[in-house]
Amino acid sequence: MIISREMNKLIKDQEGWTRRMFEEGIRIKKMYGLDAVCDFSLGNPDTEPPVALQNALIEMLTKPEIGMHRYMSNNGYEDVREEIADYLRETHGLPFQAGHIFMTVGCAGGLNVILKSILNRGDEVIVPTPFFWEFKNYINNFGGVTKFVETTEDFQLDIRNIEDAITKKTKAVLINSPNNPTGAVYTEESMKQLASLLNAKREQGQDIYVITDDAYKKLVYDGIHVPNVFKMYDLVLSVTSHSKDLALAGERIGYVAISPSIKDVDLLVSAMTISIRVLGFVNAPALFQRVAGKFQRTSVSIQDYEKKRDTLYAILMEAGFECVKPQGAFYMFPKSPIPDELEFVRTLQQEERIMVVPGRGFGREGYFRIAYCVPMEKILKAREGFLRIGDRYYSGGK
Amino acid sequence: MAISKNISTLMKNSSWIRAMFEEGEKLKKKHGAENIYDFSLGNPITEPPEALKEELIRVASSDAKGMHRYMTNSGYDDVREEIAQYQSEITGLPFTKDHIVMTVGAAGGLNVVFKSILDPGDEVIVPCPFFVEFMFYIGNHNGVIKLVDTKDDFHLDIDKIKAAINKKTKAILINSPHNPTGVVYNEAELLELIALLQERNQKGQRIYIVVDEAYKKIIYNGTKLPILPNMYDDTVAVTCHSKDLGLAGERIGYIAMSPRIRNVRSLIDATIFANRILGFINAPAIMQRVVAKFQRSSVDIMEYQKKRDAIYNILVESGFEVVKPAGAFYIFPKSPIPDDIKFVKTMLQHHILTVPGVGFGKPGYFRIAYCVTMDVIEKSRPYFKEVGESLRNGQQ
Numbered sequence: 001m002i003i004s005r006e007m008n009k010l011i012k013d014q015e016g017w018t019r020r021m022f023e024e025g026i027r028i029k030k031m032y033g034l035d036a037v038c039d040f041s042l043g044n045p046d047t048e049p050p051v052a053l054q055n056a057l058i059e060m061l062t063k064p065e066i067g068m069h070r071y072m073s074n075n076g077y078e079d080v081r082e083e084i085a086d087y088l089r090e091t092h093g094l095p096f097q098a099g100h101i102f103m104t105v106g107c108a109g110g111l112n113v114i115l116k117s118i119l120n121r122g123d124e125v126i127v128p129t130p131f132f133w134e135f136k137n138y139i140n141n142f143g144g145v146t147k148f149v150e151t152t153e154d155f156q157l158d159i160r161n162i163e164d165a166i167t168k169k170t171k172a173v174l175i176n177s178p179n180n181p182t183g184a185v186y187t188e189e190s191m192k193q194l195a196s197l198l199n200a201k202r203e204q205g206q207d208i209y210v211i212t213d214d215a216y217k218k219l220v221y222d223g224i225h226v227p228n229v230f231k232m233y234d235l236v237l238s239v240t241s242h243s244k245d246l247a248l249a250g251e252r253i254g255y256v257a258i259s260p261s262i263k264d265v266d267l268l269v270s271a272m273t274i275s276i277r278v279l280g281f282v283n284a285p286a287l288f289q290r291v292a293g294k295f296q297r298t299s300v301s302i303q304d305y306e307k308k309r310d311t312l313y314a315i316l317m318e319a320g321f322e323c324v325k326p327q328g329a330f331y332m333f334p335k336s337p338i339p340d341e342l343e344f345v346r347t348l349q350q351e352e353r354i355m356v357v358p359g360r361g362f363g364r365e366g367y368f369r370i371a372y373c374v375p376m377e378k379i380l381k382a383r384e385g386f387l388r389i390g391d392r393y394y395s396g397g398k
Numbered sequence: 399m400a401i402s403k404n405i406s407t408l409m410k411n412s413s414w415i416r417a418m419f420e421e422g423e424k425l426k427k428k429h430g431a432e433n434i435y436d437f438s439l440g441n442p443i444t445e446p447p448e449a450l451k452e453e454l455i456r457v458a459s460s461d462a463k464g465m466h467r468y469m470t471n472s473g474y475d476d477v478r479e480e481i482a483q484y485q486s487e488i489t490g491l492p493f494t495k496d497h498i499v500m501t502v503g504a505a506g507g508l509n510v511v512f513k514s515i516l517d518p519g520d521e522v523i524v525p526c527p528f529f530v531e532f533m534f535y536i537g538n539h540n541g542v543i544k545l546v547d548t549k550d551d552f553h554l555d556i557d558k559i560k561a562a563i564n565k566k567t568k569a570i571l572i573n574s575p576h577n578p579t580g581v582v583y584n585e586a587e588l589l590e591l592i593a594l595l596q597e598r599n600q601k602g603q604r605i606y607i608v609v610d611e612a613y614k615k616i617i618y619n620g621t622k623l624p625i626l627p628n629m630y631d632d633t634v635a636v637t638c639h640s641k642d643l644g645l646a647g648e649r650i651g652y653i654a655m656s657p658r659i660r661n662v663r664s665l666i667d668a669t670i671f672a673n674r675i676l677g678f679i680n681a682p683a684i685m686q687r688v689v690a691k692f693q694r695s696s697v698d699i700m701e702y703q704k705k706r707d708a709i710y711n712i713l714v715e716s717g718f719e720v721v722k723p724a725g726a727f728y729i730f731p732k733s734p735i736p737d738d739i740k741f742v743k744t745m746l747q748h749h750i751l752t753v754p755g756v757g758f759g760k761p762g763y764f765r766i767a768y769c770v771t772m773d774v775i776e777k778s779r780p781y782f783k784e785v786g787e788s789l790r791n792g793q794q
Contacts, residue, residue, distance in 0.1 A: 250683030278534035286647030
C-alpha cells in the first residue's frame with residue numbers, strides 16, 4: 001500500500017460523511033454562486049488582524065534587524081517570552097517568568113508538543129464531549145487513549161462523570177473553554193470542583209495535568225471572565241494561539257504557559273524542547289513571535305462577535321430551535337429537530353443553502369454546529385432559511 | 399513522573415551535547431564570545447536576499463483581505479502552482495499544484511511524510527553518518543531506522559544498502575548535499591541504488607526514496623545535483639528555505655511528490671491529513687506567499703564556496719585528514735585521536751567549538767559548520783594549527 005495502514009484507517013475514520021458533505025457544499029456553491037450560500041461550516045474567522053498589528057508588522061519589516069529570520073532557541077525569543085510572562089503576571093496574578101512560556105506553532109502545535117512530552121503509550125487523557133475532533137488525533141499521535149466524558153445538558157463539566165472516568169492510567173484532563181463546538185465557558189464553580197477532585201487524586205499519589213486549550217479565551221461575552229484555573233490547581237498547562245484573538249490563524253503562532261506552581265518546570269521545558277524539535281516544528285515562526293509579544297493586551301473586536309451571537313441566537317429562537325446560549329467562542333450548538341442530524345444538515349444545505357457541521361463531527365449526534373465567524377450580512381441572510389426550516393420541523397415554531 | 403519515559407531517554411542521550419554546549423558557554427564568558435570560534439551550529443548567518451525582504455514588505459502592506467487566515471492545509475493554490483512550475487522546469491515532469499504540499503520547514507515535511515507512509519515496525523534506511531534528528535522523525539511514527547555505513551569518502555555503499563533491505567523496508571532517506579559531511583551523491587551511485595530498489599519493486603515491494611533537499615542550492619564548483627524524480631518513480635522530495643533563502647526561523651518548506659508515483663493521490667491526501675493532525679495545520683501564510691516568488695533565487699553561493707575553500711585549506715595545512723565537501727556548509731574531518739569527544743574537548747581549550755562525530759553516528763570524526771563569517775574562519779586558523787601541531791607532537 002502506498003500509505004500506511006494506520007493512516008488509511010485514520011483517514012477513513014472521518015472521511016465518509018465529511019467528504020460527502022464537503023463535496024456537496026462545493027457543488028452547491030458552484031450551482032448557486034458564493035453569494036447565495038451561507039457557509040457556517042468553518043472556524044476560519046473572516047476578521048482581519050487589528051490595524052495596529054498590521055502597522056507594527058510593516059514597521060518591523062521596513063527596519064529589519066540582522067538575524068531576525070534565523071533560528072532562535074527552540075522555546076522562542078527570550079524577550080517575547082518575557083513580554084508574555086509580564087502579561088500573564090498581570091492578568092493571572094501569579095509569578096510567571098520567561099521560563100514558563102514556550103512559543104509554539106499555534107495551539108495545535110502546542111498541544112502536540114505537550115502530549116509528546118508527557119504521554120507514555122496507553123496513558124489516558126480525559127476529554128469532555130462534545131469536543132473538537134482533532135484532540136483525539138493529537139492524543140493518538142503519541143499512543144495515548146482518549147477517554148470521552150459527557151458534559152451536562154447545558155454543556156458544562158459533569159464532575160461525577162469525570163471522577164468515574166479517572167483510572168490509574170489517567171495522565172491529563174484536556175479542557176477547551178470557551179468551547180468548540182458549544183461556546184460554553186466552564187464556570188468558576190465547576191473548575192473548582194475539578195481542581196478539588198484532582199487534588200484529592202494528588203494526595204493519593206497520582207499527578208494529573210489539567211491542559212487547557214485557551215484558543216478562544218478572549219472571546220467571552222456578557223462581561224464574564226474565564227476562571228483562573230492556575231489559581232485553583234498546580235499542574236496546569238495552558239495552550240493559547242493567536243488565530244482567533246488576533247486573527248492570525250494562517251500564521252501559526254501560539255504558546256504554552258506552564259504554571260509557576262509546577263516544581264519540575266526545567267524538566268518539563270527540556271522535554272518540550274526535545275518534542276518541538278523532533279516533531280519537526282523546531283520553533284514557532286520567528287516574525288510572528290515578535291508580533292505576538294507586542295499584542296498580548298489586544299484583540300479583535302469582541303463586541304462584533306457578541307452582536308453576531310445575539311443576532312444568530314435570536315434567529316434560532318424565533319425559528320423554534322433548542323439551543324444553549326453560548327458565552328464565548330464563535331460557535332453555537334443547537335439540537336437538531338430530528339434525531340438524525342446528518343439528514344437535517346443535508347436538508348438545510350440542499351434546500352436553504354445553509355452549511356453547518358453535523359454534531360457527530362464533535363462526538364455528539366443529534367446536534368449541529370454553526371460557526372458564526374462570518375460577516376453579519378450572512379447571518380441576516382440566513383434568517384429566512386432558518387425560519388423556513390424551523391417552520392417545517394417545528395410546525396410554526398414554539 | 400512529570401514527563402514521558404520516551405522523552406526522558408531522548409534527553410539522557412543528548413545530555414553530552416548539553417554538557418559540551420555549557421562548557422562552550424563558560425569559555426565564551428571567560429574569554430569573551432569574540433574569542434571563541436563557534437562552528438557548532440548549522441544556523442546560517444546569511445540574511446535573506448534583499449529582493450525577498452522587499453517582497454515581504456510588499457506582502458505585509460497589501461490591502462487584500464484574508465492574508466493571515468487559514469487556507470487549505472496543503473497551502474495556497476497559487477503558491478503551489480508556482481512551485482510546481484519550478485519543479486516541472488527542473489525535472490521535465492508534469493508537476494501540478496496537487497503534487498506540492500507546503501510544510502513547516504523540512505523537519506515538518508519529513509515528519510508528515512513518515513506519518514503518512516510508516517506502519518509500526520516499518521524500516522527506513524539511512525546512510526551513516528547522518529543528521530541525528532532523522533532517527534526521531536522516523537521513531538515518532540513507530541518506524542525503525544536502519545543505519546548503513548557509507549564508504550570512506552562518505553559516498554553510498556551499495557552492497558551494504560543491499561544487505562540492509564528486507565521485507566520491512568519502506569523507504570530510504572537520503573540527504574544530499576549532506577549534513578554533516580557535505581557530500582553530494584553522484585548520478586552513478588544513485589543509479590546503482592535505484593537498480594536495487596527496482597529489483598524489489600518487481601517483486602511487489604514499493605520502497606520510496608525520500609530525499610531531504612534542504613541544501614540543494616548550496617553546491618560548489620558546478621557540481622550537478624542528479625534529478626532523482628527523473629530516475630526513480632517513487633521519489634518524495636522535502637525542501638526548506640532555511641538555508642537557500644536564509645529563513646530558518648520562519649519555518650517554511652514543502653513536499654514535492656513525483657507525478658510518476660503510482661496512485662499518488664492517496665499519498666497526497668495522506669500528507670495533507672498528516673499536516674493537520676500533527677498540529678502543523680498549514681505552513682506559515684506570509685512566508686508561503688514570499689517563497690513562491692523566490693524558487694529560482696538563493697543566498698550568495700560563492701560566499702559559501704570561499705568559506706569552504708578557506709576552512710578546507712586550514713584543515714589540510716594543520717594536518718587533518720578530510721574529504722573536500724561539494725555542498726552544504728559542513729565539513730567532517732577525521733579526529734586525530736579515536737575518541738572524538740575527548741578531541742572536541744581539546745579543541746575547546748584551543749577556543750574552537752565543534753560537534754563530535756558521535757552526534758552523527760560516526761565516532762572518530764567531528765563536524766565543522768562553516769556558516770559563520772569569513773573573519774571567524776580566518777581568526778581560527780592559528781588555533782587549528784596549534785591543535786594540529788600539539789597532536790603531532792603527542793601533547794594531547
